[in-house]
Structure formats: C-alpha cells, structure tokens
Amino acid sequence: MWTFPVPSANRPVRAYHGAVTGTTATAPPRNAFREQQWREAHERYLDCARQVFGSLGYHAATVADIVAAANGSRATFYAHFRDKADIAAALFERVLPAGAAMYGRITEFPELNREHVRRWLDEHVLPFWATYGVEIDLVNHAMAADPGVAARHYQWGMEAVRQLRPYLARWTGEHEQAGLTRALLLVLQLERLCYHWLVRGVEHERGMVLDILADLWVRELAVLREGPRG
The missing domain is CATH 1.10.10 (Arc Repressor Mutant, subunit A)
Structure with missing residues (x-):
C-alpha cells in the first residue's frame, strides 16, 4: 500500500479518494x-x-x-x-476526478514513446488547464492566503502521483521516497508551466512547448519505470 508524506499545517489535510468530500465543515448525521x-x-x-x-x-x-x-x-x-480560501479550495477539489483521470491515462499508453506522450499533453493536459482555469487560478490565490490550503495542494499533488503508481513499482524500501519525489517534481513542473501559460496568459508557442514537455516526460517516465540505479 502506498503512503505519502503530508506536511504539517494549521489544520488536517483531507485525502482525496475518488469523490469530492466537501470542505472542512463536516455535516452531522441527518436523514x-x-x-x-x-x-x-x-x-x-x-x-x-x-x-x-x-x-x-x-x-x-x-x-x-x-x-x-x-x-x-x-x-x-x-x-x-470556513472562509473564502476554503470555498476556493473546495472549488478546486471538485475538478480532482478530472485531474486523476487525466494522469491515469499515462498508464494506458500501448507503449511509452514521444508520440503518445505528446498526444496526451495536447489532447488531455492542455484542455484540462484551459477548462478549469478559474478553479486553478483561485486555488493559487488561496494558497498564498492560507497555509492550510497550501498543505491541501501538496496532498493533491501526491494524489496525482498516485495515478503514476505502475511507474513507481520498482521504487521500494529505501528508494521509495526518491521515486515519489521524482514523480512529484514532474507533476509540479507541468502544473506551474500550464498555470502561467494557460491561466495567467504568458505567451508560448504551443508546438514548441509540446515538444519540450513530451521529451521531458518520456525521459522521466522511462527513468521511473526502470527504477533506481545501482
């Protein structure tokens, strides 16, 4: 069973398990x-x-x-x-199933190559950021205002890493944390680029970015799949 480190924060971080659970407010039992x-x-x-x-x-x-x-x-x-930051975070949590499905597609490639990765980026990743630009922008502002939301965002990143589980199969024992960190950095790098490009409007040439990202992801996924060296 995979376990992920959760940073300390002023409030507990809820894990995502495939369905949005709501916010910090817990509904009492009711009919x-x-x-x-x-x-x-x-x-x-x-x-x-x-x-x-x-x-x-x-x-x-x-x-x-x-x-x-x-x-x-x-x-x-x-x-x-709880407050404005909390509802902004909850809005982002509603898109987590779509994000999980997006990263889950990586494990469906018939083979790991540049063409398949580039198509995944073009047809699934970039449309995700374009579709949910409001939610993504909100959570970035909320993270800056509330350390609790920032801690939740870290957990969301780890949930994205969870979708790459088949590529982490060899990263066990003393190497487990290194594998998780490599995968998390890959996800966060993609997230930050897409945020500035597709949400904040920083201009980039689409074809060039897709080529660079495809090269990066093919290389790093291959490293993850092969496992630790030595």
Missing part, C-alpha cells in the same frame, strides 16, 4: 432528505462562488458577495465553509 438539502446547498454555494470569483477575482470577491449570489445567509455559508 436522507436533510442530507440532500445539505448537498444541494453546498453545491449552490460552490456554483455561485465560481461565478462571483470569475467576475470579481479572488481578492475583490467577499463572502458577502457569495452569500448574496446564492440567496443564502452567512450562517449557512459558515456551516459549509
């Missing part, structure tokens, strides 16, 4: 009708928060703006979310 109401309110606040953040930006938007957009109350908001 099915009340549970449905709770989930519907939760999703309504998330949907309205995405609209507010997309319109005003992370820093200008307030909890009051989100509450007003949801036709709710502060009391209800705080029953679901």
Whole structure:
C-alpha cells in the first residue's frame, strides 16, 4: 500500500479518494432528505462562488458577495465553509476526478514513446488547464492566503502521483521516497508551466512547448519505470 508524506499545517489535510468530500465543515448525521438539502446547498454555494470569483477575482470577491449570489445567509455559508480560501479550495477539489483521470491515462499508453506522450499533453493536459482555469487560478490565490490550503495542494499533488503508481513499482524500501519525489517534481513542473501559460496568459508557442514537455516526460517516465540505479 502506498503512503505519502503530508506536511504539517494549521489544520488536517483531507485525502482525496475518488469523490469530492466537501470542505472542512463536516455535516452531522441527518436523514436522507436533510442530507440532500445539505448537498444541494453546498453545491449552490460552490456554483455561485465560481461565478462571483470569475467576475470579481479572488481578492475583490467577499463572502458577502457569495452569500448574496446564492440567496443564502452567512450562517449557512459558515456551516459549509470556513472562509473564502476554503470555498476556493473546495472549488478546486471538485475538478480532482478530472485531474486523476487525466494522469491515469499515462498508464494506458500501448507503449511509452514521444508520440503518445505528446498526444496526451495536447489532447488531455492542455484542455484540462484551459477548462478549469478559474478553479486553478483561485486555488493559487488561496494558497498564498492560507497555509492550510497550501498543505491541501501538496496532498493533491501526491494524489496525482498516485495515478503514476505502475511507474513507481520498482521504487521500494529505501528508494521509495526518491521515486515519489521524482514523480512529484514532474507533476509540479507541468502544473506551474500550464498555470502561467494557460491561466495567467504568458505567451508560448504551443508546438514548441509540446515538444519540450513530451521529451521531458518520456525521459522521466522511462527513468521511473526502470527504477533506481545501482
């Protein structure tokens, strides 16, 4: 069983297990009708928060703006979310299944070569960042404002690494941490480039970037698959 290091923070970090679990607020036991109401309110606040953040930006938007957009109350908001950073993080958590599926495709290559990796980057990775640009931008702002969100982001990175498990099969015992770190650096490097390029709008020539990334990922995945040397 794979285990991953979790950094210390002011609050516990929730692991992602294939379904978004919500936020730091834990819903008390309730009957099915009340549970449905709770989930519907939760999703309504998330949907309205995405609209507010997309319109005003992370820093200008307030909890009051989100509450007003949801036709709710502060009391209800705080029953679901701790603060603005928490709901921004929760919005990003909603896209984690799509992110997991994206990285999971790496293990479906009929063979590891540059052509397959480049196609994966072009058809799955870049569209992911373009589709979820609002959520990705929000979580980057929230990380800067809240160390707890930053710790959660680290855990999300490790969940992406989890999708590369077949490539880490040889990294066991004393080499396990080295393998995890290599894979995490590969994921984080891709994330930062896509964030500045596709979310923040730094100009790059698409074909050139795809070529460079394909070369990098083929090389590093091959290293991971071969296992530690010596």
